[in-house]
Amino acid sequence: MTGFVYQMPTKIISGRDCLTGRGELLRPLGKKALIVTGRSSSENGALADAVTALRNNGREFSVFDGVRPNPTLDCVQAGAEQARKTGAEFVVGIGGGSALDAAKAVAVLARQPRPDEEIFSGGWSEDVLPVAAVPTTAGTGSEVTQYAVLTNDFAKTKTSISSPAFFPKLAFLDGKYMLGLGRAVTVNTAADALSHAVEGMFTLRSTPLSDLAALESVRILFSLFPKLEEENFRLSCEDRDELLYASMLAGTVIAQSGTTAVHAMGYPLTYHHGTPHGEANGILLGEMLALCAERLPERTEKILAAAGLKTTGEFKAALKRVLRSDAAYTREELERYAREAAKNPKLAGVTYRPDEEDLLRIYLESGLVKKEGTGAGV
Known part of the structure; x- marks a missing residue:
């Protein structure tokens, strides 16, 4: 066997009602959260559970629900601006791959602001807001990766930004949020x-x-x-x-x-x-x-x-x-x-x-x- 390096820093919590049941795991991430999501999370119960988990553990929060499929730079820049204005100390991403990727991009841009033309140039530091991920679709696996895939109008395609610092700290897996898909x-x-x-x-x-x-x-x-x-x-x-x-x-x-x-x-x-x-x-x-x-x-x-x-x-x-x-x-x-x-x-x-x-x-x-x-x- 040849040598290899394996890194998986995300803590995975799986099971029914795990977000509300293990909400205390959010406490070390900070006192103020920004929830990054799309509109569907209010319909599948994930947003309500996140709000319950945050409130039960004495955490303040605001909601950015402007994520759409294939998130744009305008979207993640707006989310990062809201994170800075509200003093968010961590991010809770709720949704499919687009929402989770947007959450990771918001988390880094909140601490490392960049103009659009420099976002895909790499060189990110470890100064990133911690992220808790709550997937509501089963496909991207974004809750356990260091990538955020964004629409790149400069190259007319989709492009990922990445850094080991982008790994979510927590991933809550509960299939009940997908029952309506x-x-x-x-x-x-x-x-x-x-x-x-x-x-x-x-x-x-x-x-x-x-x-x-x-x-x-x-x-x-x-x-x-x-x-x-x-x-x-x-x-x-x-x-x-x-x-x-x-x-x-x-x-x-x-x-x-x-x-x-x-x-x-x-x-x-x-x-x-x-x-x-x-x-x-x-x-x-x-x-x-x-x-x-x-x-x-x-x-x-x-x-x-x-x-x-x-x-x-x-x-x-x-x-x-x-x-x-x-x-x-x-x-x-x-x-x-x-x-x-x-x-x-x-x-x-x-x-x-x-x-x-x-x-x-x-x-x-x-x-x-x-x-x-x-x-x-x-």
């Missing part, structure tokens, strides 16, 4: 988690521990695929807990390994066309794994075994049944996105070493070329 959001976020687990197996930074988490995440997600395929879609609270656990595991994977080609290729589909992030990843993941099977068959076989499958064809078919995506783009667009993705730093540590031709092949063989006269892919 519809099929599309549930499936797309599950596909995002799956992409994290699979991509994390094919980077130079993967470790034996991250591989274990990746394979367990794949196993759990595929065990739930039959329920995700059902026409009369319905998941129990326990099923939601399992999805959330699998997402968290996959988050710990990319915290060590980072993401790879699928994310680099999916970002322009989201930025330019509004394709949900998880769906964009999911429709590309099968062909990426097929390429990996040619170049790294042993690792691919481990993933297939964890999924209970024998071939990459079965893997692709399972994803198509679950996603039911009709996303489609022109060939010219896909050629441009392949050129752009080939320059993405995410490809530097990829063990299967895809080039621009490989990336275009993944796009095309994923059936994404728009048919003439329709909006559907081939």
Whole structure:
């Protein structure tokens, strides 16, 4: 076994009503909180639980609920300004990946203000407000990563900022907040988690521990695929807990390994066309794994075994049944996105070493070329 470094500083608290039941864990973070969230948290009960936990432990708070999907720099700058004005000493992020990423960005910008044009230049210090994360979707794993993915209008894509200081101090996992999620959001976020687990197996930074988490995440997600395929879609609270656990595991994977080609290729589909992030990843993941099977068959076989499958064809078919995506783009667009993705730093540590031709092949063989006269892919 080769040497490795594994860092996971986030304390994970899992279980029913864990936020209100273990709210005392918030006390060491500070006396004044800024809750960063979107509007859905008031509907799923997470915001009310956070307010209860803070009040029960004598903490003051204000709420910034301006987060929307794919958070912009205007959004996180406004949140950071509110944090400074209210004297917030810590941040509670509530929501899906967008809200949690925004919370981490707010936490750093509150202490390290920067103009928009310098936000993606790196070089962050450790002077960051502590963050407690409460995920209300199961996909990004942002509650256990050091990344914050933001809309980058300068580069016309999505770009992550990162630092070890961005890891949340606490992550509260409770599947009850996801009971009201519809099929599309549930499936797309599950596909995002799956992409994290699979991509994390094919980077130079993967470790034996991250591989274990990746394979367990794949196993759990595929065990739930039959329920995700059902026409009369319905998941129990326990099923939601399992999805959330699998997402968290996959988050710990990319915290060590980072993401790879699928994310680099999916970002322009989201930025330019509004394709949900998880769906964009999911429709590309099968062909990426097929390429990996040619170049790294042993690792691919481990993933297939964890999924209970024998071939990459079965893997692709399972994803198509679950996603039911009709996303489609022109060939010219896909050629441009392949050129752009080939320059993405995410490809530097990829063990299967895809080039621009490989990336275009993944796009095309994923059936994404728009048919003439329709909006559907081939």
